Amino acid sequence: MPVRLRLAVCLLALLLAVPVFAQTGSPAGMAIPATTSAINSPTPLSQRVVAYDMDAKYNAKAHALDASETLTYHNLTGQPLDTFPFHLYLNAFQPTSTWMREGKREGTRGQDFKKWESKSYGAEEIKSFEVVGQGDFASQLQYIHPDDDNKDDRTVVQVHLLKPIPPDGYIQFKIKFHDQFPETLERTGWNRDFVLGGQWFPKVGVWWHGAWNCHQFHAYTEFFADFGVYDVKLTVPQYEVVGAAGIEVSSLNNADGTKTVSYHADDIHDFAWTASPHYLIYNDTFQGSMGPVKLRIMMQPGHWSQVERQARVLKESMDHFDRWYGAYPYKTLTLVDPDPGSQAFGMEYPTFITGGTTWWEPEGLHLGSAEAIEHEFGHQYWYGMVATNEFEDAWMDEGINQYTQIKVMDSMFGASTSVLNLWGITAGERDLARVMYEGVADLDPMAKNGWQYADSNSYAGVTYGKTAAMLLTLESVIGEDTMRQAMHTYFLRYRFTHPTKEDFLKTIEEVSGRDLRWYFNQAVYGTQVLDYEVLKINSTPVDWYKENLKEKKGQTEYISNVWIHRKGEFVLPVDVEIKFDNGDKVRQHWDGQDRWVRYAYQKKAKIESVEVDPDHKIQFDRNNFNNSRTAEVNGAPARKLTNYWTCISQFFAQFLAWWLV
Amino acid sequence: MNENTNLVSAGAGIAGRNKRYVVWFYLLNLAFAHFGAAAFNDSAHGVLDHSLYADKLLHGFNLAVFIELLARPEFGALPSARAPAMIFGVVFFLASLLFMPGVLLGYASDHRLPRDEFYRACGRNVWRFVRLFLLFAVIAGIIAGILFGALNALVTAADKTSNERLPFFTQILGTGVIFLVLTVIRIWFDLAQTDVVLRDQHAVRKSVAAGFRKTRRSLGRLLGSYVVIAIVALAVLVAGILLWKTIVPPSSVVGAFIVGEATLLLLLATRFWQRATAVAFYVREMAEPVVEEARPIPIFAAPVVP
Numbered sequence: 015m016p017v018r019l020r021l022a023v024c025l026l027a028l029l030l031a032v033p034v035f036a037q038t039g040s041p042a043g044m045a046i047p048a049t050t051s052a053i054n055s056p057t058p059l060s061q062r063v064v065a066y067d068m069d070a071k072y073n074a075k076a077h078a079l080d081a082s083e084t085l086t087y088h089n090l091t092g093q094p095l096d097t098f099p100f101h102l103y104l105n106a107f108q109p110t111s112t113w114m115r116e117g118k119r120e121g122t123r124g125q126d127f128k129k130w131e132s133k134s135y136g137a138e139e140i141k142s143f144e145v146v147g148q149g150d151f152a153s154q155l156q157y158i159h160p161d162d163d164n165k166d167d168r169t170v171v172q173v174h175l176l177k178p179i180p181p182d183g184y185i186q187f188k189i190k191f192h193d194q195f196p197e198t199l200e201r202t203g204w205n206r207d208f209v210l211g212g213q214w215f216p217k218v219g220v221w222w223h224g225a226w227n228c229h230q231f232h233a234y235t236e237f238f239a240d241f242g243v244y245d246v247k248l249t250v251p252q253y254e255v256v257g258a259a260g261i262e263v264s265s266l267n268n269a270d271g272t273k274t275v276s277y278h279a280d281d282i283h284d285f286a287w288t289a290s291p292h293y294l295i296y297n298d299t300f301q302g303s304m305g306p307v308k309l310r311i312m313m314q315p316g317h318w319s320q321v322e323r324q325a326r327v328l329k330e331s332m333d334h335f336d337r338w339y340g341a342y343p344y345k346t347l348t349l350v351d352p353d354p355g356s357q358a359f360g361m362e363y364p365t366f367i368t369g370g371t372t373w374w375e376p377e378g379l380h381l382g383s384a385e386a387i388e389h390e391f392g393h394q395y396w397y398g399m400v401a402t403n404e405f406e407d408a409w410m411d412e413g414i415n416q417y418t419q420i421k422v423m424d425s426m427f428g429a430s431t432s433v434l435n436l437w438g439i440t441a442g443e444r445d446l447a448r449v450m451y452e453g454v455a456d457l458d459p460m461a462k463n464g465w466q467y468a469d470s471n472s473y474a475g476v477t478y479g480k481t482a483a484m485l486l487t488l489e490s491v492i493g494e495d496t497m498r499q500a501m502h503t504y505f506l507r508y509r510f511t512h513p514t515k516e517d518f519l520k521t522i523e524e525v526s527g528r529d530l531r532w533y534f535n536q537a538v539y540g541t542q543v544l545d546y547e548v549l550k551i552n553s554t555p556v557d558w559y560k561e562n563l564k565e566k567k568g569q570t571e572y573i574s575n576v577w578i579h580r581k582g583e584f585v586l587p588v589d590v591e592i593k594f595d596n597g598d599k600v601r602q603h604w605d606g607q608d609r610w611v612r613y614a615y616q617k618k619a620k621i622e623s624v625e626v627d628p629d630h631k632i633q634f635d636r637n638n639f640n641n642s643r644t645a646e647v648n649g650a651p652a653r654k655l656t657n658y659w660t661c662i663s664q665f666f667a668q669f670l671a672w673w674l675v
Numbered sequence: 676m677n678e679n680t681n682l683v684s685a686g687a688g689i690a691g692r693n694k695r696y697v698v699w700f701y702l703l704n705l706a707f708a709h710f711g712a713a714a715f716n717d718s719a720h721g722v723l724d725h726s727l728y729a730d731k732l733l734h735g736f737n738l739a740v741f742i743e744l745l746a747r748p749e750f751g752a753l754p755s756a757r758a759p760a761m762i763f764g765v766v767f768f769l770a771s772l773l774f775m776p777g778v779l780l781g782y783a784s785d786h787r788l789p790r791d792e793f794y795r796a797c798g799r800n801v802w803r804f805v806r807l808f809l810l811f812a813v814i815a816g817i818i819a820g821i822l823f824g825a826l827n828a829l830v831t832a833a834d835k836t837s838n839e840r841l842p843f844f845t846q847i848l849g850t851g852v853i854f855l856v857l858t859v860i861r862i863w864f865d866l867a868q869t870d871v872v873l874r875d876q877h878a879v880r881k882s883v884a885a886g887f888r889k890t891r892r893s894l895g896r897l898l899g900s901y902v903v904i905a906i907v908a909l910a911v912l913v914a915g916i917l918l919w920k921t922i923v924p925p926s927s928v929v930g931a932f933i934v935g936e937a938t939l940l941l942l943l944a945t946r947f948w949q950r951a952t953a954v955a956f957y958v959r960e961m962a963e964p965v966v967e968e969a970r971p972i973p974i975f976a977a978p979v980v981p
Binding site: 440453649671 | 704707709712716726727728730733737738740742760764767768775808811815835836840857926935936939942943
């Protein structure tokens with residue numbers, strides 16, 4: 015082709031392309047702000063894809079909100095985009111939604127939905143939907159249901175643009191919407207005069223692995239979004255005490271008895287807020303390795319006596335994470351103590367978490383507020399910064415967080431007392447994690463979409479319990495220091511990104527320098543159950559055939575046999591410790607490949623006891639009671655329990671007779 | 676207060692002179708609970724006897740390990756262990772119903788009641804006591820149902836306020852009120868039972884009416900006495916739990932047994948103290964001496980004259 019002709023063709027193509035992209039692609043001045051006022055960093059920390067600018071007015075009497083949202087989207091997908099899906103989470107709280115169907119089937123957070131109540135109704139209604147440069151698309155929005163065939167689910171809406179935006183181009187959506195909050199469900203909504211605004215605005219999906227990833231709101235999973243900048247103005251009655259993600263920029267009283275509080279946040283992927291007239295505020299500061307973090311604890315008046323305990327737990331948690339995994343880079347963290355009786359306790363949003371306590375919570379009970387604070391703060395790392403896809407890999411969010419929770423809680427309160435240490439009754443986080451898992455051990459693998467688990471018990475038992483137990487066990491395989499280094503590397507490498515399960519697993523393999531596929535294939539991708547048992551033991555005198563044989567301790571020689579049985583399908587090398595009645599101990603290492611193994615000894619001593627995994631490295635053996643066997647009966651534990659049971663029975667009988675006779 | 680004190684101490688005197696009843700009932704209680712715990716005992720021994728992991732339950736009480744134990748299929752379902760305990764609890768209640776007439780007669784007697792008189796009183800009054808129980812169950816059931824319903828509504832209303840402590844204290848206060856109301860009904864029927872036994876009253880409705888009248892007239896004295904004893908019972912329970920927690924090492928099965936059983940024995944004694952107080956009140960206020968008038972029932976039927 016002649017040069018002139020080629021130039022002409024190029025010029026023509028350029029002329030044709032300009033109207034296509036210019037009107038939609040990058041209107042002048044459209045960009046994602048590179049602000050850093052909300053982080054302890056001179057430069058942005060994430061590759062910012064979105065910028066939300068929202069102005070919301072909350073009607074406290076109606077528990078409703080009217081807002082305008084300007085979303086600027088930066089197309090970093092490397093290809094033109096002409097379709098955008100948006101989450102409309104609040105539409106989940108309607109009788110025919112997928113969330114409600116799943117919740118009704120499984121129950122969710124104390125709600126069984128036996129009867130529909132109007133106060134459970136929530137809605138997110140789009141009033142107008144303007145694509146800058148292309149017009150209003152409100153009438154062309156389509157509800158889609160990518161995860162199931164529920165045509166009545168309205169938690170994801172999709173818009174088709176007239177013209178695509180080019181790679182690296184920008185697009186701006188101007189959306190006006192109306193929210194109706196439910197009485198708190200799934201940690202969003204109102205309770206009396208309290209409100210928690212979570213999942214409250216139209217949020218764009220994530221372009222991930224060459225496609226849009228925008229799942230419907232499910233009963234257990236809800237999080238996946240792109241990083242960006244948030245500027246939010248909240249207008250509420252002046253009597254409200256307000257808290258939100260990010261930093262507070264200003265608070266101005268309006269003439270109509272309302273006030274407008276403005277917030278700004280950098281490098282986060284969600285924005286939540288709360289308001290209540292009753293909050294009491296406790297301010298503190300945590301000195302993190304990237305700079306000071308302003309802590310704002312919003313307490314219920316009746317819980318004020320516990321505020322210092324809450325601050326202590328929060329700061330200790332932050333300190334552990336800072337030292338072990340990496341720095342918390344934001345300038346603020348808000349901890350909310352939600353309204354008592356609300357279903358808003360224990361939830362994570364970037365730089366904003368809810369705990370929850372009671373006025374009577376004793377020091378030795380860590381299961382309530384301390385555990386919630388640690389857990390939700392941990393999500394600042396595993397969800398907040400390392401922003402995995404909770405819909406598809408819930409274990410990477412909840413489970414990894416459960417593992418680090420066990421490590422931190424163990425460090426703070428002791429391994430066997432980290433949940434409960436009260437009146438002689440104890441419980442540790444790691445024990446409870448295993449208990450959660452044991453009942454559902456063979457139902458689902460960890461690597462599974464969150465909404466496809468057998469039931470809520472399986473979801474909780476596997477994503478929380480099994481993940482934590484399998485990582486604790488892995489820690490014993492590769493060493494605690496190596497595991498911590500691997501977690502640290504994983505955090506630094508994948509913070510402000512959306513890593514996959516393989517990213518995590520390969521990081522552990524890389525840092526440990528070991529091929530761990532054999533372990534991951536069973537633990538992460540499989541449903542194999544681990545259960546070793548001491549099948550039987552015996553010790554027989556070598557001279558058993560002699561008449562009038564008199565056995566003498568230390569003199570009679572015995573042939574002793576030990577059978578170890580792998581009852582489950584999970585193959586894991588284990589140590590076995592055999593103790594003899596002369597004090598000798600023998601350790602065996604079994605690769606676990608066969609279904610059983612027998613060890614035989616000839617000694618002037620009988621076997622006293624045998625224990626599989628004597629160092630208690632394995633955290634997800636389904637039955638720990640059969641991991642050991644003693645030659646002699648020790649009836650004391652059973653007698654102790656029976657004694658308790660008898661006392662309780664007697665008390666019950668006396669109580670009955672006291673009142674009825 | 677003085678009258679109350681006198682009544683309470685008179686009751687204590689009667690119960691103290693007849694300690695054997697408390698001991699016998701306690702032994703019955705223990706025996707039935709032992710039978711009721713047999714299934715639990717077998718299950719626990721089956722899982723724990725050869726396991727080193729069981730040490731976590733012996734040296735301390737690891738709640739997670741206990742939950743694991745209950746979840747083991749070889750341990751058996753908890754309801755299957757709970758059912759015998761409940762059944763034997765009901766059996767103890769029936770035994771109490773059966774033998775209580777003898778106890779009341781013994782309490783009213785100024786001498787040690789011979790065994791045959793004790794059993795005769797039991798046999799003679801068994802159906803009367805069953806009828807009294809049914810009447811009590813209906814009256815107390817209806818009143819308790821109404822009161823608990825009202826309390827539930829109150830607590831629900833309190834729950835709607837922003838004061839988190841209000842529902843709790845409403846519950847406590849309401850439960851206290853219900854306790855007092857049920858105690859009044861219990862006093863009424865305790866007096867009715869005493870009347871049935873000591874008057875050898877066939878028509879239990881007359882005893883119920885007499886019990887009601889006397890309870891109404893002397894409500895303060897009787898309720899005060901019962902509440903004082905109930906407070907002693909609560910103190911016994913709290914002291915027992917504190918003692919168990921502070922002085923009994925976690926691994927001491929014998930120590931826990933002794934403290935637990937001593938507490939339960941004393942708890943049972945407080946209920947007998949209440950019954951003795953009712954008898955003391957009855958003897959003083961309601962009846963002529965009747966024990967002497969009680970005639971033995973002929974063992975053999977009278978000859979039929981053709």
